[in-house]
Amino acid sequence: MNHDDLFLRACRGERGSRPPVWLMRQAGRYLPEYREVRKKVDFLTLCRTPELAAQVTLQPIERLGVDAAILFSDILVPAPAMGLNLDFNPGPVVAPPVRSADDVKHLVVPEIEAEVPFVYETIRILRRELQGRVPLIGFAAAPFTLSAYLVEGEGSRTFGHWKRMLYAAPEVAHALLDKTTQTTIRYLVAQVRAGAQAIQLFDTWAGLVSAEDYAVFSLPYVKRVLDAVRAEGVPTIYFALDAAHAAGLVATCGADALGTDWRQSLADASRAFGDGFALQGNLDPCVLLADVATVRRRTLAMLQDGAGLPGHIANLGHGILPETPVDNAIAFVETVKGFRIS
Amino acid sequence: MNHDDLFLRACRGERGSRPPVWLMRQAGRYLPEYREVRKKVDFLTLCRTPELAAQVTLQPIERLGVDAAILFSDILVPAPAMGLNLDFNPGPVVAPPVRSADDVKHLVVPEIEAEVPFVYETIRILRRELQGRVPLIGFAAAPFTLSAYLVEGEGSRTFGHWKRMLYAAPEVAHALLDKTTQTTIRYLVAQVRAGAQAIQLFDTWAGLVSAEDYAVFSLPYVKRVLDAVRAEGVPTIYFALDAAHAAGLVATCGADALGTDWRQSLADASRAFGDGFALQGNLDPCVLLADVATVRRRTLAMLQDGAGLPGHIANLGHGILPETPVDNAIAFVETVKGFRIS
Numbered sequence: 001m002n003h004d005d006l007f008l009r010a011c012r013g014e015r016g017s018r019p020p021v022w023l024m025r026q027a028g029r030y031l032p033e034y035r036e037v038r039k040k041v042d043f044l045t046l047c048r049t050p051e052l053a054a055q056v057t058l059q060p061i062e063r064l065g066v067d068a069a070i071l072f073s074d075i076l077v078p079a080p081a082m083g084l085n086l087d088f089n090p091g092p093v094v095a096p097p098v099r100s101a102d103d104v105k106h107l108v109v110p111e112i113e114a115e116v117p118f119v120y121e122t123i124r125i126l127r128r129e130l131q132g133r134v135p136l137i138g139f140a141a142a143p144f145t146l147s148a149y150l151v152e153g154e155g156s157r158t159f160g161h162w163k164r165m166l167y168a169a170p171e172v173a174h175a176l177l178d179k180t181t182q183t184t185i186r187y188l189v190a191q192v193r194a195g196a197q198a199i200q201l202f203d204t205w206a207g208l209v210s211a212e213d214y215a216v217f218s219l220p221y222v223k224r225v226l227d228a229v230r231a232e233g234v235p236t237i238y239f240a241l242d243a244a245h246a247a248g249l250v251a252t253c254g255a256d257a258l259g260t261d262w263r264q265s266l267a268d269a270s271r272a273f274g275d276g277f278a279l280q281g282n283l284d285p286c287v288l289l290a291d292v293a294t295v296r297r298r299t300l301a302m303l304q305d306g307a308g309l310p311g312h313i314a315n316l317g318h319g320i321l322p323e324t325p326v327d328n329a330i331a332f333v334e335t336v337k338g339f340r341i342s
Numbered sequence: 343m344n345h346d347d348l349f350l351r352a353c354r355g356e357r358g359s360r361p362p363v364w365l366m367r368q369a370g371r372y373l374p375e376y377r378e379v380r381k382k383v384d385f386l387t388l389c390r391t392p393e394l395a396a397q398v399t400l401q402p403i404e405r406l407g408v409d410a411a412i413l414f415s416d417i418l419v420p421a422p423a424m425g426l427n428l429d430f431n432p433g434p435v436v437a438p439p440v441r442s443a444d445d446v447k448h449l450v451v452p453e454i455e456a457e458v459p460f461v462y463e464t465i466r467i468l469r470r471e472l473q474g475r476v477p478l479i480g481f482a483a484a485p486f487t488l489s490a491y492l493v494e495g496e497g498s499r500t501f502g503h504w505k506r507m508l509y510a511a512p513e514v515a516h517a518l519l520d521k522t523t524q525t526t527i528r529y530l531v532a533q534v535r536a537g538a539q540a541i542q543l544f545d546t547w548a549g550l551v552s553a554e555d556y557a558v559f560s561l562p563y564v565k566r567v568l569d570a571v572r573a574e575g576v577p578t579i580y581f582a583l584d585a586a587h588a589a590g591l592v593a594t595c596g597a598d599a600l601g602t603d604w605r606q607s608l609a610d611a612s613r614a615f616g617d618g619f620a621l622q623g624n625l626d627p628c629v630l631l632a633d634v635a636t637v638r639r640r641t642l643a644m645l646q647d648g649a650g651l652p653g654h655i656a657n658l659g660h661g662i663l664p665e666t667p668v669d670n671a672i673a674f675v676e677t678v679k680g681f682r683i684s
Contacts, residue, residue, distance in 0.1 A: 158663065160628050167640065168632035210604050210626070245586035245605040262552050263587040284552070286502045290510035298509065321500065 007068045007135050011198055011235035011257045013278040013311040019303065020067035021336035022137075023329065025319030026060035027072045030326060033059050043088045047073050050121040057126055061134060063326070064333045068134050068198070069126060071191070073119060075141035075202055076149060078187050081115035082179070083108045084150065097153030099161065101169070104176045107150075112186040119187075120194040127195035138196030140188050142203035142238070143180040143225065144218035150176065159208055166209065166217055173217060181221045185228040192232040199229045200237040201255070207242030214246045219253060226254045237280055241318060247272035261317035266306040278311025285316045288328040295328045299335040307341050349410045349477050353540055353577035353599045355620040355653040361645065362409035363678040364479075365671065367661030368402035369414045372668060375401050385430045389415050392463040399468055403476060405668070406675045410476050410540070411468060413533070415461060417483035417544055418491060420529050423457035424521070425450045426492065439495030441503060443511070446518045449492075454528040461529075462536040469537035480538030482530050484545035484580070485522040485567065486560035492518065501550055508551065508559055515559060523563045527570040534574040541571045542579040543597070549584030556588045561595060568596045579622055583660060589614035603659035608648040620653025627658045630670040637670045641677040649683050 007020040028034055034056050037046065046052050057072040076094065079086045083106060085095045098104060113120060126136050141149070149155075151162040165173045188199050206218050218240075226236050239259025240250050250258060251273040258277050260269040262284035270279060287298045299314075306312035314336040320329060349362040370376055376398050379388065388394050399414040418436065421428045425448060427437045440446060455462060468478050483491070491497075493504040507515045530541050548560050560582075568578050581601025582592050592600060593615040600619050602611040604626035611621060629640045641656075648654035656678040662671060 158628055160631050160663065160665070163626065163628035164631045167626075167629050168636040207605070210607065211610065212607060242584065245610070263549070265552065265554060268553065268587070284505065284509075286500055286505035287509050289502050289506045294510040321502065323502070 007313065008198060008235060010278055010311045010313045011237065013256070015311060015341060018339050018341060019306060019312040019314040019336060021314040021333050022066040022068040022070065023060070023064070023316050023320045023332070026064065026066060026070065026329075027056045028320060029322035030320055030324040030329065031059055031063060032326070033063070043074070043090070044086065047077055048118045050118050050125055053118070053122040054125040054129060057122070058129060061130075064329055065337070066134070066333055068137050069130060070137040070139060070200070071119070071123060071126070071196065073122075073139070075139070075146065075204075077116060077119065078110070078112065078140070078146070078183055079150065081108070081110035081112055082150075082183055091155045092149060093154050094150055095153060097161065098150045098176060099165070101172045101175065104172055104179065107176070107179050109179055109182045110186070112183065113190050116187075120190060123191060123194040123196055135197040136195060137198045137200055138188060138191035139200040139202060140184050140225075142201045142206065142218060142240075143177050143184055143221035145203050145205045146180045146184065147173070147176045148205045148208075150180070159205060163209070166213060170216075177217065177221050181224050184225050188225065188229050189232055192229065192234050196234065198235045198237065200239060200259070201225060203238065203240040203243070206240035206246070211246040211249055214243070215249050219249055222253045230254065237313075239280065244269070244272060248274065251277065257311065257313060259315070263317075266302065266309060266312065270309055276310060278313065279306065279309055280313040280315050282315070282317040283332065285318050285321050285324070288316070288320065288324045288332060290328070292328060292331045295331045296335050299332050300339070303336060303339045349655065350540060350577060352620055352653045352655045353579060355598070357653060357683060360681050360683060361648060361654040361656040361678060363656040363675050364408040364410040364412065365402070365406070365658055365662050365674070368406065368408060368412065368671075369398045370662060371664035372662055372666040372671065373401055373405060374668070375405070385416070385432070386428065389419055390460045392460050392467055395460070395464040396467040396471060399464070400471060403472075406671055407679070408476070408675055410479050411472060412479040412481060412542070413461070413465060413468070413538065415464070415481070417481070417488065417546075419458060419461065420452070420454065420482070420488070420525055421492065423450070423452035423454055424492075424525055433497045434491060435496050436492055437495060439503065440492045440518060441507070443514045443517065446514055446521065449518070449521050451521055451524045452528070454525065455532050458529075462532060465533060465536040465538055477539040478537060479540045479542055480530060480533035481542040481544060482526050482567075484543045484548065484560060484582075485519045485526055485563035487545050487547045488522045488526065489515070489518045490547045490550075492522070501547060505551070508555060512558075519559065519563050523566050526567050530567065530571050531574055534571065534576050538576065540577045540579065542581060542601070543567060545580065545582040545585070548582035548588070553588040553591055556585070557591050561591055564595045572596065579655075581622065586611070586614060590616065593619065599653065599655060601657070605659075608644065608651060608654065612651055618652060620655065621648065621651055622655040622657050624657070624659040625674065627660050627663050627666070630658070630662065630666045630674060632670070634670060634673045637673040638677050641674050642681070645678060645681045
């Protein structure tokens with residue numbers, strides 16, 4: 001079994017001799033070689049320069065020996081194609097924020113390959129350079145999360161503008177969600193056609209609303225996106241952060257594998273989802289701020305917890321933190337690679 | 343039935359003709375009369391000046407007609423009594439942060455009444471001025487949440503320092519939790535003896551860790567605090583934010599009533615807790631950023647949802663936001679007061 005099989009088969013709920021492993025945000029600031037590249041270019045230029053984006057995508061493959069590569073990009077990369085300005089300062093800033101029915105009407109559902117050609121060129125370079133060593137994951141934000149950013153204009157503790165729209169002007173929210181859904185479908189289908197071998201959909205802000213609002217404002221759009229991606233023949237992973245309260249709904253999204261954060265054990269998450277799913281996760285990224293012994297101990301506990309699942313893709317429960325010591329990331333990956341499902 | 347009965351009886355799981363209502367952070371920046379007082383004094387001076395703290399505590403009683411008053415203070419007010427410096431800038435800053443076994447050893451379990459006499463004087467003034475119109479709630483942070491702030495030194499997205507301590511040096515974390523527990527017990531027992539008629543324990547950061555870690559690092563200390571407060575004969579409310587994943591554990595804490603945020607409906611939260619509890623909550627504070635019609639509609643839905651519970655204290659699911667229009671806060675309170683449990 002080569003690495004390619006290990007990850008893709010786990011997505012589909014087939015168990016190998018050990019779980020495959022990768023880390024969300026594995027190409028990032030915790031790696032000195034990434035910081036070297038960033039000395040030369042800003043974040044958005046890096047996303048938009050295929051040779052450099054491919055280079056940093058490959059860094060954790062070399063350094064950590066993970067079982068999958070994930071396209072180096074950002075969930076807001078499609079925003080300019082929809083007619084908005086995007087900057088990083090250092091968090092994302094979208095301008096002007098989308099606040100009214102009129103703002104939504106002016107948004108474009110873009111011819112995405114013409115608008116963000118660098119994404120697809122990066123994928124083509126990566127498939128050539130990876131030569132099948134590990135599979136390449138493409139990704140996008142779920143429509144709820146992308147829309148939340150477009151309305152808010154930047155990160156927010158409460159997402160008050162977005163929630164005000166959901167609560168007081170749901171028809172405007174739905175019009176926006178429809179446009180972000182159409183855009184996301186085009187964006188991801190083109191990623192698969194360029195060579196992405198699996199797709200992860202990030203619903204980072206899904207957990208900010210009640211299960212009832214999630215069912216109305218996120219889930220139906222997630223289903224549309226995943227249906228379209230599945231029709232392209234690649235496995236899908238859906239990750240709704242901090243959404244344990246909506247697990248029963250999340251389970252109906254149609255993804256091959258479900259991401260889960262560290263708040264629930266993998267066994268508890270599996271029960272909450274209704275069992276039968278391959279799960280991806282779920283070590284608290286803060287564990288990787290501790291010492292190697294702690295990383296090994298908590299990673300082993302996670303692996304034992306996941307050994308009873310139909311499929312387990314070892315990962316963190318959220319993106320790796322910039323202040324993480326590289327040795328701890330290595331210890332995490334090596335602990336997974338040394339584990340054998342008995 | 344007077345107001346006093348309405349709130350205190352609901353805490354104890356007795357249903358009146360309608361739920362009592364108050365708002366977390368009801369004395370705060372959304373009120374123009376509060377901002378007037380704050381023009382003259384900074385936040386910490388306000389907390390430490392009994393006449394002024396009592397004045398702002400009473401403002402929402404007059405303006406909104408809520409059914410309970412809550413002491414104007416901050417969960418970090420006991421920190422200086424433990425030997426640390428406290429400032430607001432505008433969020434809390436504790437210095438030096440508590441990071442090592444040695445740091446913990448130097449923390450004082452204070453003679454709390456001598457250290458923060460202004461808290462108790464504020465309570466005595468309030469009981470005189472309230473004259474039984476509405477009951478007075480005292481409060482503190484749960485030991486987990488207070489300890490999280492002492493270790494972090496300020497608010498944090500990840501609470502990485504605190505988690506590193508939990509994961510890599512649990513014995514240091516337990517030593518700290520023991521000291522914050524002893525301090526909190528003294529702090530709250532003295533509040534009751536000064537006149538607080540109910541106590542709310544805020545565990546704002548409990549939801550940042552897994553259910554398993556919550557069971558080890560928060561719950562046992564919450565139980566100790568609630569046991570000590572209950573022995574003083576007043577009802578207790580425990581509110582662990584964003585902790586739906588640990589609901590079964592939260593339910594064992596021993597509080598008379600449990601707070602819950604908006605992520606779960608009251609009916610779902612009640613089921614997750616194991617039924618039989620009076621619940622407090624749970625409108626998303628962001629609903630109060632919308633229009634009056636939306637506030638009324640969503641408040642009514644919450645009230646209907648809560649009508650089947652053993653007891654319901656209408657409240658928000660987190661503190662009222664500073665940018666909330668006062669009219670929306672009034673609409674929330676009036677909707678509750680106009681509701682009749684059929």
